[in-house]
Amino acid sequence: MFIQENYVRVAIAKAGGPTAVSNQIGCSNACIHLWVKKRRVANIVKARQLAELSGIALEKLRGGV
Structure with a gap:
């Protein structure tokens, strides 16, 4: 089973x-x-x-949309 990283959680922590x-x-x-x-x-x-606050790519925060 593959569990994808929660980039939103990571971005919020970095910010x-x-x-x-x-x-x-x-x-x-x-x-x-x-x-x-x-x-x-x-x-x-x-x-x-x-x-911008976190340095995480916009595409990752949008859930691949």
Whole structure:
């Protein structure tokens, strides 16, 4: 069984954690935790902001979309 890395979780950790990311991006902690659970950031603007903060590729944060 192949388990894919949760790039959203890694990006949030690199950017300082859920609270820091939610403050910098301008969304709630609940939203951040939903992204981690779904393993993707559906909102392209928020995904770009997280990519810039973390250095993780946008495509990985979008879940390969």
